[in-house]
Amino acid sequence: MSAADEVLDVVDRDDRVVGQAPRGEVYARGLLHRCVFVQARDAEGRIFVHRRTASKLVFPAYYDMFVGGVLGTGESYAQAALREAEEELGVRGLAQPTPLFKFLYEGPGGAWWSYVHEVRCELPVDPQASEVDWHAYLTREELDRRVDGGEWAWVPDGLEAYRRLRAHPESRL
Template sequence: MSAADEVHDVVDRDDRVVGRAPRGEVYARGLIHRCVFVQATDARGRIFVHRRTASKLVFPSYYDMFVGGVLGAGEDYAGAALREAEEELGVRGLEQPVPLFKFLYEGPGGTWWSSVFEVRCELPVSPQVSEVDWHTWLTLGELERRVADGEWPWVPDGLAAYGRLREFREARQ
């Protein structure tokens, strides 16, 4: 089964399930669905950053500071966060990612409910080759500089989640 054929829950603006559709149809028709964003940090507090593969349906070859993805039909946010983090980082036995907040992303690529998580990964990573073309660990300062310098094309939904994550953390201080 191709990624375009995977079935996803379709939700309304209040995040209530209203149907199901294949991923290709979800994107083609602009249907609202659910995604998870997991910021992974290593033992030194560095953030996992990667470039998506050219084969991705949405934002191919763009950079991201989150691992994650679309929830499968019937899947909950917490389960998807753990599954996606383990898959993309190429690890097993990761701690359950901690949920932080949820928001409705509306921008390039479509509209989807986005649940943001964080997880510490002290395991050696071996990123999933079908998802991750290149990766590194950046300090917060290095990430901030990369975002600000505009040299790397960042996924728009990841940038939106990152901006909200910064605001969330500042509000908690």
Template sequence: MTDAATGPADPREEILSVVDEHDEVVGEAPRGEVYARGLRHRCVFVQARDAEGRVFVHRRTAQKLVFPSLYDMFVGGVVGAGESYDDAALREAREELGVSGLPRPTPLFKFLYEDGAGHSWWSFLYEVRCEPPVHPQAEEVAWHAFLTDEELERRLGEWEWVPDGLAAHQRLLAFRAG
């Protein structure tokens, strides 16, 4: 069942583009099949900072299909079939942060994430300025806070983080340094 305003009632039914090693679309499949078969797809990461420059950090809910209950320093998610990276970044940021009128996130760079266990996805990293208050989506976010860069770096060794978010974070640090 699909709701015109929110998409499939079951996230596993959402249709994703399947892409090759060059990020060219080679087919489409439901998200559940994409995950089960380890098919390469597209994803967006959006780093949201408040007016003081602090980073939005959250813990994912236990019901998430991928990396449940882990911490993340990005909002984002999969890019739907026929959807652009830019549109997905705006949609995901608005949904997860619960902020209407959010400006369009600024694209920074794209990279291929591979975890060594057969999972890979093309990932586009963005940044956006977010003015609190935020009202995170309860189905996505179990806990949230805005942390300084220093506090985030301290927490990296203390909390269990989503592996693709850690990879994106490392790439972002290198991007900003170089």
């Protein structure tokens, strides 16, 4: 099954499930759905940053400071956060990511409910080749320079989540 065929819950502006549709249809029709963002930090507190593969359906070859993705039908935000973090980082045995806040992203690429989490990953990472083209751990200062410098194309939803995370009182940024 291709990513476009994966069935997602369609939600309303209050984040209530109102139906299901294949991912490709959800994107094509601009239907609201659910997504998780997980900021992974290593033992030194550096932030995992990566470039998405060129084959991604949304924002191909863009940089991101989160791992994550869409929720499958019936999946909770917590389940998706752990699943996506382990898949994209290529690890097993992560602690459950800590939920921080949820917001409705509306911008380039569409609109979706986005739940931001963070997790400590002290395991050696082996990022999923179909998701991650390049990766490194950056300090917050290095990441902020990359974000503010404009040299890298950042996924707009991740950039919005990062800006909100920097302002969030429970964030360890």
